[in-house]
Amino acid sequence: MTGVVWLLRRLVASVAIIFAVVTLVFILIHVAPGDPCVGSDESARDPAMCPLLIRQFGLDQPLYVQYGRYLLQLLQGNLGYSFSLHRPVRDALAETIPFTLQLAGVALLIDFLVGLWLGIYQALRVNRLPDVVLSNVTLFAYSLPTFWLALVLLLLFAEKVKLFPLGGPSDPVLCPLIDSAYCVADRIWHLVLPALTLGLVGAAGTARFQRAAMLEVAQQDFVRTARAKGLSERRVVLRHQLRNALLSFITRFGLTLPFLLTGAVLIETIFAWPGMGRLAVDAILTRDHALVTATGLIASTVVVSGNFLADILIGIADPRVRVAADGTGSPLPA
């Protein structure tokens, strides 16, 4: 019962946070300098046209009227019209979110599988040659700017060696739609460079994080006790050390997930990946109010959900947290 209360409390708090973010984004984009009528500054403009467009999209109304209207639309599931894309915002998001999920999903998989494994591998060989080498390699990889790595990979593997495609999510001639196994393979082929760029840099960070967590847990009494009981090294590492070190891993997951979904703007731009980050930046540049607010809504929902998910996973992984959350016991052993 107390678990349900905790869940409800978190849900209400989450909705409040999302509402606050949407309100803030709505106000900021409306008061930010910039003219939503400006398309290309190369075209001569008809003085009568801009006021017409502003009236058509209701931008001549006071801010509170626009905001009230927006909230009413939102409650009806209507995210408004994008005046830069000339289409409903919902349609634009429905097309970009799957691409973002694909890229983020694969990047996350690379990040955590490679990072987790490297972290464990290093922790088990602490201060030996493989650990020292991998520590330096991961530090180097972690310090690489992702956009630089993306450009280098693109130049090397796409333009010079021609092993991978130069941007886009699929071959526009052979696979404009994913309608065959061949086109699934084509999509994977197009995903390799952007996902590797995002995933490998992330994996370097995860590996360093995981190594430190494993080493910290290795000093705990219960690990020593497990060894004293005569358990196999494998069982000690996987059942006791790794499980406890996973707490920080899950926290990192909760923080990384939103970044991958909304923060891959540069990668999406360089690899011409039609994801949500690119959509959001274009919307900001064109002062597309409805689209900016909608991407803010999605981003805040993802951030809040990521943290919510991380909290639940931590609760599953560590009963002490559940006890603390229930308010029925001490969160940490005395």
Add this chain to the structure above:
Amino acid sequence: MLSAMPRRLRLPFSILVAALVAGAPSACERRGGCTGSYCGTLIDAAVGEPGTLLPTSTEEIVARDIEEQLFLKLADVGMSTNTVGDEDFQPLLAQRWEWDGPLTLVFHLDPRARWQDGQRVTATDVAFTFDAYNDSAVASPYRPQLKRIASVTPRDSLTAVFRFRERYPEMFYDAVYHMRILPAHLLRPVPRDQWKTAPFGRAPVGDGPYRFVRWQAAQSIELVADSTFFLGRPRLRRLIWRFTPDLGVAISQVVADQADIREQVVTPENLERLRAAPQIALYPYRGNVYTFLSFNQRANGDTAKPNPIFADREIRRALSMAVDRASLVRSRLGELGKVPPGPMSSLLWIWDPEIRQLPFDTAQASSILNARGWRDHDGDGIRDRAGQPLAFHILVPTTSVLRKQYARLLQEEYRAIGVRVDIDEVENSVVGQRVGTGHYDTAILSRANDPSPSSGIAQTWTRAGFGGSNFGRYANPEFDRLVDRAIAATSPDDARRLWRSAMDLINADAPAVFLYSLENMAAIHSRVDNVQLRPDSWAALLRGWRIPSSGLIDRDRVER
């Protein structure tokens, strides 16, 4: 290393690696089949994506390129880009035309013309199109260009009658160039104030040489040749615009043979990369964009007051003479730019190197500034007058690397004559807002010309452009009179002479420094044959391009 991994993680890790490795070779396989003369596929590496493909509402260049293939005009300019009379105009939807009195132009439509849903193209469509372009609810950017046409009415199903308000040399051009004829039977049910967001704009039905196939947001737009097109079957079977947000990546796609054309290469660095690609042929053609440093002649933020620096014609002349435009063009653009002899791109027929321009002369610039009291009284290297330094800001959009480079070079040139310049790099929408409301000192702006000098120059440099595109509020009644007379001149020689006088005058007044006019260079795969690039629209003659059967590559043969 796999053995060191926990057993539970080994399987998913292996699957991931296998999938990534297997993806590459399988994606390299090609499925082909098409042979013969109609198999070509042309992929354009496009930077930017249209918002809609409804011609009344589009301003983006890429949208206009695509609409060239989907919607026909009544007639179009020829390779000469002449806009006076009807000389060299090419018939499209209109089979022929004649004058019925000085103010009435009659078009006879080609009876073979069909919309791609099978309906005939009729004079009702022409009248409907004119009405739509003029409807304030549609808010078409082309509406000002049609203001001298009083009405368009159908005489019968294949005859459309244009009536003009006045007689002028570009009547025919105005009648045919700005409007693409739209299908009345499909668009009439759509409320006019919803045209900008109408689904038709994302899945258009046209009457042109190509049919719309699909639009994948932020990825590509695909068209396929209409084999029954009444003016002849297009030779290229499929056209794909592949959208890339970054020009460098678009160039890389062409270099790496993953796209067939980049119609503008923009910088000498890109040109060098493309020259090194053996499969690429380069085609120069006249550009339609010029760029200038606009002096705001009104006080920054208050259009009621004169600007303390730029309201003075002599100061503007001095600041113009301080800029070595030829060197700047040579160093930044090379063969991709020219110094414009006034507010024009090389597309315009009034381009004339003999037009009088202010020379590059820093000594004269300095003496003018000295004479106006701007001297370095305090020895800090910056001129001042009554305690005020001679200083101003240059506004420049963050999106244009070239213009940002120019801002820095101008800053250096002005520093050399004792003028302090600060650079404000802001987003394009902020540039638009600030110049539109007069909140700027100077700004590096660009303008695209259509083939006629009339509308663009009048809107940007005469009093008629106040509140519109004449951001710097340059006003000289004599210049306005010359432009009006040039527009109304009945003979090309008179028009040319009057335009030249107008350009002499505006150069002497120096409302801006006319920095560069871009010269276009298209990079096209060398297997493409019969390439013709009309300067105002590279894609206008695409239906005549072809890929000989001997030059077909895998993507040309693909059947779906």
